[in-house]
Amino acid sequence: MSTSHYTRLLAAATASALVVPLAGCGVVGLPGLGADDEAGPTPEPALVGEFHGAGASSQEAAMEAWISGFQEQHPGAVISYDPMGSGDGREAFLAGGTAFGATDVVLSDEEMAASGPACDGGNAIDLPIYISPIAVAFNLKGINRLNMSSDVIAGIFSGRITRWDDPAIAAANPKAKLPPLTITPVHRADDSGTTENFADYLHETAPQAWPHEPDGMWPLPGGFAADGTSGVTQTVRSTPGSITYADASATSDLGRVAIKVGEEYVPYSAEAAASVVDVSPRIENRYEHDLAFVLDRKIDKPFAYPMVLVSYLVVCSRYEDKTKGRFVKEFVEYVASTEGQERAAGAAGSAVISSDLQEWISEAAEAIYLTRERPEDQAAGEPRDGA
Numbered sequence: 001m002s003t004s005h006y007t008r009l010l011a012a013a014t015a016s017a018l019v020v021p022l023a024g025c026g027v028v029g030l031p032g033l034g035a036d037d038e039a040g041p042t043p044e045p046a047l048v049g050e051f052h053g054a055g056a057s058s059q060e061a062a063m064e065a066w067i068s069g070f071q072e073q074h075p076g077a078v079i080s081y082d083p084m085g086s087g088d089g090r091e092a093f094l095a096g097g098t099a100f101g102a103t104d105v106v107l108s109d110e111e112m113a114a115s116g117p118a119c120d121g122g123n124a125i126d127l128p129i130y131i132s133p134i135a136v137a138f139n140l141k142g143i144n145r146l147n148m149s150s151d152v153i154a155g156i157f158s159g160r161i162t163r164w165d166d167p168a169i170a171a172a173n174p175k176a177k178l179p180p181l182t183i184t185p186v187h188r189a190d191d192s193g194t195t196e197n198f199a200d201y202l203h204e205t206a207p208q209a210w211p212h213e214p215d216g217m218w219p220l221p222g223g224f225a226a227d228g229t230s231g232v233t234q235t236v237r238s239t240p241g242s243i244t245y246a247d248a249s250a251t252s253d254l255g256r257v258a259i260k261v262g263e264e265y266v267p268y269s270a271e272a273a274a275s276v277v278d279v280s281p282r283i284e285n286r287y288e289h290d291l292a293f294v295l296d297r298k299i300d301k302p303f304a305y306p307m308v309l310v311s312y313l314v315v316c317s318r319y320e321d322k323t324k325g326r327f328v329k330e331f332v333e334y335v336a337s338t339e340g341q342e343r344a345a346g347a348a349g350s351a352v353i354s355s356d357l358q359e360w361i362s363e364a365a366e367a368i369y370l371t372r373e374r375p376e377d378q379a380a381g382e383p384r385d386g387a
Helices: 003-023 057-073 086-094 109-113 150-158 167-172 193-205 228-237 270-278 322-336 338-348 355-366
Strands: 049-055 077-082 100-103 124-138 145-148 184-188 224-226 242-247 255-261 264-266 308-316 318-321 369-372
Touching: 049 086, 049 322, 057 077, 057 124, 057 193, 057 228, 057 308, 057 322, 057 338, 086 100, 086 193, 086 308, 100 322, 124 193, 124 228, 124 270, 124 322, 124 338, 124 355, 145 150, 145 167, 150 167, 150 184, 150 193, 150 242, 150 255, 184 193, 184 228, 193 242, 193 308, 224 228, 228 242, 270 308, 308 322, 318 322, 322 338, 322 355, 322 369
Parallel strands: 049 077, 049 100, 145 255, 184 224, 184 242, 318 369
Antiparallel strands: 100 308, 124 242, 124 255, 124 308, 255 264
């Protein structure tokens, strides 16, 4: 409870107690109020203002659904989201330019340490609100599915495998009529969490074929590149023989790869992606309420699809602007709620996060500290929260 709210309640309780001896009536109720007419807590005023977020393009479709649903409940809130990419989104958030960030890669220790100025002396926290498979998507006429191991995928994107009828592809797809066509790999040009998750999967499962350390920037020179999820998928749509990696929600009209897990080839699904998160550990020694995971890419169970990204909302533990902080608390609660998750699943094909994650995220939202109200919202002479 805020100091100002507590002060008002204390004053009201004191005034009420003084009425009894003045009336000389002993312990009685106030006139006109029955036992069931006790006043409840003062309702929060309507949430009004403009609020901005930026970051992962993987969340774009889900974010549109979340914003639409949240604004139905809070019509005075005007929310914008710029899907500029995970790296740029983290940078904008840490510079204090947005109320929240969105990223497919958790904040590094260095980014955490630098978050104090943007978070009113507190710190940033990562909240996993979007789980989605990364699809390897291609444009080959008449072919909707191909089987590939991580070694073959690494070979294609490193330039070692250059034709669709290569024996390494044909061996896993004996019934497919593979054309003698050059493969055109397309990668992200921007600093991308999807790139880092894709590279992490290859590095963990095929380290000899993909020796490059995971990073948001593409590690190899040359090749075709485009900005954002929409950029790479549109390039593949317009280029026969091309292939890319992208959030699965953006690839429904393209051919897609079933990846080798153990001894079987597993097509992507939201449920198979979510199962990887369920068996993955949390990163240790993070700030309180930070929910960052280390994904188990080497899982060999056919119920799992380890080429997955977990995308996070990045928010502050403290907000100097009470209105912005209240928005973030309520928006996080909505995004993690059953309604919010189902809206995202319907719009983007993402997995609904587990009930445990919902509870942990709700606790993190509840713990966000609001330092003070904006001057225009502050009643004259009223003590400010945190004073």
